[in-house]
Amino acid sequence: MAIPLRTLATVSLVKGGQPRMHSSLDSPGWRAYPLGVLGALNVRIPLSIEIESELPSGAGLSSSAALLCSVATATDTLLDLGLSTEELTEATIRAETEFVGAPTGGLDQTAVMQAQEGHVLGIDFANGQRSQHRLDLQALGMSLMVINTGVSHNHLEGGFGNRRDEAHEAARVLGIEHLIHGDPNDPRLTPTLKKRVRHVVTEQARVDDFTTAMSEGDTTSMGALMDASHESLRDDYEVSCPELDLAVAAAHAAGAIGARMTGGGFGGSAIALIETSSQANLVAEVQRRFAAKGSACPEVFVVRPSRGAQVVALS
Numbered sequence: 001m002a003i004p005l006r007t008l009a010t011v012s013l014v015k016g017g018q019p020r021m022h023s024s025l026d027s028p029g030w031r032a033y034p035l036g037v038l039g040a041l042n043v044r045i046p047l048s049i050e051i052e053s054e055l056p057s058g059a060g061l062s063s064s065a066a067l068l069c070s071v072a073t074a075t076d077t078l079l080d081l082g083l084s085t086e087e088l089t090e091a092t093i094r095a096e097t098e099f100v101g102a103p104t105g106g107l108d109q110t111a112v113m114q115a116q117e118g119h120v121l122g123i124d125f126a127n128g129q130r131s132q133h134r135l136d137l138q139a140l141g142m143s144l145m146v147i148n149t150g151v152s153h154n155h156l157e158g159g160f161g162n163r164r165d166e167a168h169e170a171a172r173v174l175g176i177e178h179l180i181h182g183d184p185n186d187p188r189l190t191p192t193l194k195k196r197v198r199h200v201v202t203e204q205a206r207v208d209d210f211t212t213a214m215s216e217g218d219t220t221s222m223g224a225l226m227d228a229s230h231e232s233l234r235d236d237y238e239v240s241c242p243e244l245d246l247a248v249a250a251a252h253a254a255g256a257i258g259a260r261m262t263g264g265g266f267g268g269s270a271i272a273l274i275e276t277s278s279q280a281n282l283v284a285e286v287q288r289r290f291a292a293k294g295s296a297c298p299e300v301f302v303v304r305p306s307r308g309a310q311v312v313a314l315s
Helices: 032-040 063-078 085-100 107-114 160-174 191-215 219-235 242-253 276-292
Strands: 007-013 020-023 047-053 119-124 129-134 142-148 258-262 269-275 299-303
Touching (some): 007 063, 032 047, 047 063, 085 107, 119 191, 129 191, 142 276, 191 219, 219 258, 219 269, 242 269, 269 276, 276 299
Antiparallel strands (some): 142 269
């Protein structure tokens, strides 16, 4: 799902000279992302690009995808390229993987480009299907809260690419295209690859079960599936970290019915599903537990399913 934190790209024509870019982002290397979009769109016209973002960088909240998709949407409109949402999605994926060189998949860009207000997006990468699912948290009496641990991650470095390589190696060993068809107990797999396959297979089942529980308004099952997902991400895929585990534990202590890390892992944020009346309890418990560890207090805030990339103004 998209969340109501905005990355605003203001794109305009430049009369002669070189492209100009300015941003409120404090992350190094951010210029590679809009340049990657222009490369993926095959745009050679000099443009002025100004970026303002409310999304914290490295927090596992798809700040890079928001940057890519905002620039792509604005550029498509400014130059009247006439590209479909699917074509823009593919361009933003290529921008990050081919031009920036980050070993990511297409999850973040697809969600940012295609999310709808009040819905969560189901994405099947095996067959390309997309499905919108209504999620009315207010009607359920629930809130979805983000706990930004402040531990920054970087897709260009660290273990993210390693996990992708392991998944590809497991698929190669098993002779399959998609790991969801794999057997985690296949003797051809190393102990590490068995864990990676087990995570993928069980996570797929959890996604299917979560979709069903969501359609039925079964928040208890939704929470239990979030918990199981975090355990698998921590133990089988091994992409959590102590701060994320602490955030999840704090959420449970405050009464959350489910919590898990989100994003690529190795830092970033956790999310918690909790009764709206217990929001303040969660904030206080997170503050208490992180202070007890001598760690900086995470940023905690409420999100809702929001509309994805869109044009907000034409000059």
